[in-house]
Amino acid sequence: MCEFGxxxxxxxxxxxxxxxxxxxxxVFPLLASVAVIYKATKVRVIFLRRFFTETLVLFCTLCIVMTLIAALLHAGVWIITG
Amino acid sequence: MPKQSKIDHGIFLLVVAVLAWTVPGAGHLVIKERKRAVIIFVTITLTFITGLYIGSVGVIDPVGAWPWYIGQMMASPAVGVLGQITRTGHYTSYGKPADIGQIYTCIAGLLNLLCVISAVYMAYAGRGEIIGEDEDV
Structure with a gap:
């Protein structure tokens, strides 16, 4: 009971x-959640190995895209503010 | 399709939607998509609990942050109970942890909305008939 508290x-x-x-x-755990749920709703039949592979690919893609967007925004701010 | 059957099917879709909203993954469980249901339940619950852990229950704020609250409510009606508890203002959350917590809980809710739509569509179209690419068996 004490532990629960x-x-x-x-x-x-x-x-x-x-x-x-x-x-x-x-942001990365959140991207993992988005990738898992998107794939879980998208694939027609779930085969665990294939599901894991496709989710991993989507997660990596999201990570790369988000990192690129962050870098672009950072560069934009750096250019504007000197 | 006979009229009575159409009504029964409509009620079934409604039940699937309500169950999917009440417990993430329950809608898919009803239509016998067990693996999908487990994946959805674990992922959405973990995401939501992570948000609460980071920002505390104070991130559920139906008064001061009601736009976020709408998204959070999509996770489950149980969020409404938490909202009533935090409405007193005893649990406050500020700064970066509040931001991250709100984003996590709201995204968990919106992902559950996606799952509700998916469950209803799969129930409507028949199990396994969801639009998408065919896969090898």
């Missing part, structure tokens, strides 16, 4: 996440 207590106060670049890494 401790687990619930962890959800009542926010985690300590700084404003540094490392905080951007939180």
């Amino acid at each position: 401790l687990i619930v207590a962890t959800f009542t106060s926010p985690e300590n996440i700084g404003m540094d670049v490392k905080s951007l890494l939180w």
Whole structure:
């Protein structure tokens, strides 16, 4: 019962996440979720090995695209602000 | 299709939609898509709980952040219960953790909306008849 209370207590106060670049890494678990759900709704029949491979490919694609967009935006800001 | 059968099918689709909204993956479970149901349940629940863990239950704020709350509500009606608890203002969340928590919980809700639509469409079209590329068996 005490352990359950401790687990619930962890959800009542926010985690300590700084404003540094490392905080951007939180986007990757979210991209994994999006890739898994998209593939789960898209494929006609789920074969686990094939599903895993296709999800991994989609996840990597999303990561690369998001990284490129971030780099482009960063470059744009750097050019504008000098 | 006879009129009574059409009504029964409509009720079945409604039941699938409500179940899929209530518990992520339950809609697919009803139409005997077990693997899909488990994958959806685990992924959406983990995403939502991760959001709550990062930003605390304070990220569910039906008063101060109602646009996010609409997205979060798509995850499950149980979010409404959490919303009633946090409405008191005892659980607050600010800054980066609140942002990340809100994004995670809202995306989990929107992904569940996608799954609700998928479950209803699969129930409507017949299991395994979803639009997409054919796969090797």
